[in-house]
Amino acid sequence: MPFQKIQTERVADTVVRQIEQLILRGILRPGERLPSERDLSERLGVSRPSIREAIADLVSRDLLATRASSGVFVADVLGSAFSEPLIKLFSSHEEALFDYIAFRRDLEGLAAERAARLGSDTDHKVISTLFRKMENAHSKRNPAEEAALDAEFHMAIVEASHNVFMLHMMRSMFEMLRAGVFYNRQVMFKVRTTRSALLDQHRAIHDAILARNPAGARQAIEDHLGFVETCMLEDRKSEANEHIALLRYKKEQDRK
Structure with a gap:
């Protein structure tokens, strides 16, 4: 039978998908600074390690960019x-x-x-x-x-x-x-x-x-x-x- 076990989604993946949707829909715009790690953790109700993991994923795919001492920003995806x-x-x-x-x-x-x-x-x-x-x-x-x-x-x-x-x-x-x-x-x-x-x-x-x-x-x-x-x-x-x-x-x- 063509059934597969249900895979529980990682919390970090859920965070990634939400940020992706905000960028896709133009709500988060290029150059816009994301809230701090602590603020995101509180707003989304997830742990800070999950936030860090999600941000690292998005940075690796050039959707977010980190700036030293400034924070995390939406990348200039328009380029x-x-x-x-x-x-x-x-x-x-x-x-x-x-x-x-x-x-x-x-x-x-x-x-x-x-x-x-x-x-x-x-x-x-x-x-x-x-x-x-x-x-x-x-x-x-x-x-x-x-x-x-x-x-x-x-x-x-x-x-x-x-x-x-x-x-x-x-x-x-x-x-x-x-x-x-x-x-x-x-x-x-x-x-x-x-x-x-x-x-x-x-x-x-x-x-x-x-x-x-x-x-x-x-x-x-x-x-x-x-x-x-x-x-x-x-x-x-x-x-x-x-x-x-x-x-x-x-x-x-x-x-x-």
Whole structure:
């Protein structure tokens, strides 16, 4: 008969699986510090040797990293999504920017659709809280804070889609955006009219998701990223025009 003896799972394996799930679901994020060994032991109700064994396992598989005198941190697992040479290639070719925007339009449109349909009430509270923070930052005219909250708002929508592959892919994409691989996000928030338009677009996304309108949420994302694409095209055209103007100016200066 195809029966096997039941194997009792080690406590350390149970701890490993719980930490793995928190990383997989994006609750524990890259660079985030874990609680101390004693704190984890108390929270999970297991012995400290079991905690040490679990952490050693996760460190050996590069999911956690130890730092001397600092503690244990979630490893930078995003680094595996795109190689360093490919990231450098992205940053040196303009077509990558517009492919990036098109990719985001497609994937985030799907994420917003799923967030409206599958997101829990708590997911929607997170999205709403971040939007209120965006409104507050807008009133303070703080481009850096607005740019940071913009990224968090979009990631909250991806998280509310409840698809772990989409979550980690988009987190990797946003990490490159934060590092300025594609463009400086703060540039979008420096012009008053652009800032107001962006806030209105995020409000439309927010309202459609909270109204549980999947089609409306997707359309709002597509409208927003279409606007971003237009702004980037205009910025590139402005740079090209300025380059030509400088050449003309230099020629006139040389003729004196």
